Structure formats: structure tokens, C-alpha cells
Amino acid sequence: MKKLISSIMLALIALVAQAQILTPVKWKIKLDDKGGAPEKEIVFTATADKGWHLYDMNLPEGGPVSTSFTFETLNGAELIGQPVPSVKPTTVYDEQFAMNLRWYPGTVSFIQKLKITDPAKFKVEGEVEFMACNDETCLPPDQIPFSFDKKSIHLDPALAANSSTT
Numbered sequence: 191m192k193k194l195i196s197s198i199m200l201a202l203i204a205l206v207a208q209a210q211i212l213t214p215v216k217w218k219i220k221l222d223d224k225g226g227a228p229e230k231e232i233v234f235t236a237t238a239d240k241g242w243h244l245y246d247m248n249l250p251e252g253g254p255v256s257t258s259f260t261f262e263t264l265n266g267a268e269l270i271g272q273p274v275p276s277v278k279p280t281t282v283y284d285e286q287f288a289m290n291l292r293w294y295p296g297t298v299s300f301i302q303k304l305k306i307t308d309p310a311k312f313k314v315e316g317e318v319e320f321m322a323c324n325d326e327t328c329l330p331p332d333q334i335p336f337s338f339d340k341k342s343i344h345l346d347p348a349l350a351a352n353s354s355t356t
Contacts, residue, residue, distance in 0.1 A: 212329060214242035215322045219336040221314075226345050228306045232338070234259065234273065234318055235299040241324045246279040246292035247272075247300075253287045255321040255331040259302060266311035266340070270303035286328070293323075312340045 215238045222231040236244050236257075249256040259273050276299040279292035306312055315337045322329050 214239040243293040257320040261316040263315035265313040266308035273300040273302040
């Protein structure tokens with residue numbers, strides 16, 4: 191009987207502990223494949239819960255972890271520029287870090303353009319690293335992996351032939 195009660199208590203503690211994991215920022219990552227052209231966009235959309243914010247890219251040294259996009263595998267494609275946010279960040283003096291910081295409350299999308307150079311070999315893998323805070327606390331940096339391959343794209347055959355000869 192004691193073993194049964196102990197087992198039930200351990201199970202309840204595990205459930206409560208699991209429920210305590212905070213994920214105030216949810217990510218949706220998609221490859222926007224419009225019109226069959228070789229140029230595509232990876233759209234990274236972050237939605238922060240009310241009261242939480244996500245930090246901007248390229249923050250000053252000594253501050254929180256900037257949002258960053260790492261492309262660990264990039265085959266059959268080349269990046270065009272850097273990720274571009276869909277909205278302007280809020281700039282606020284943060285007493286916790288003693289500096290002006292840029293962040294996004296609510297929803298923001300970061301758009302990374304790329305050009306397909308070899309559809310047969312296309313593969314993109316990487317991760318988004320970010321940090322979320324509210325007025326009381328900051329969570330440790332987190333990483334969200336992403337991956338796309340040749341099954342994720344559709345190219346117009348004439349455009350695909352053109353892109354591989356340029």
C-alpha cells in the first residue's frame with residue numbers, strides 16, 4: 191500500500207513539475223514558396239504571451255542574449271542578406287541590464303530571403319536562439335530547430351533551369 195501511495199505521489203509531483211515549464215514565446219517557422227521562382231523566404235514568427243517580450247537581434251555586449259538565426263546546413267541555396275523583422279522593435283531603458291534594449295512584445299516575424307541554386311540538393315537546417323523576459327524575470331536562452339529539404343520547395347522547370355546556369 192505504501193508503494194502505491196508513493197508511486198502516485200511521485201507521478202503527481204512529476205506532472206506538477208512538468209506544468210511549471212514556461213514557454214511564453216511560441217514559434218512558427220515556414221518556408222514561403224510563392225510562385226515557383228528560385229527566390230524563397232523563410233518566415234520565423236514569434237508570438238510572446240501578454241507581458242512577455244522577445245529581444246531584438248544584435249544587442250549591445252553585456253545585455254541579454256540577442257535573437258539570432260544560425261544556418262548549420264545550407265545546401266543548394268544561398269542566403270540573401272540578413273533576417274529582417276516585420277515590425278520596428280520597442281526601445282526601452284532596462285534597469286536590470288542598465289542599458290537601452292530593443293524588444294518585441296506580441297508577435298513579430300523575421301524574414302530571411304534565400305535563392306535556390308540546386309533544387310535536387312536543397313537542404314537547410316539550423317536554429318533560432320532567443321531570450322524572453324517580462325517585468326519580473328528573464329528565462330534562460332532557448333533554441334528552436336528548423337529544417338527544410340527538397341520536398342519543401344516547388345520550382346517552375348524553366349526558372350529552375352535558369353537559376354542553375356547563372
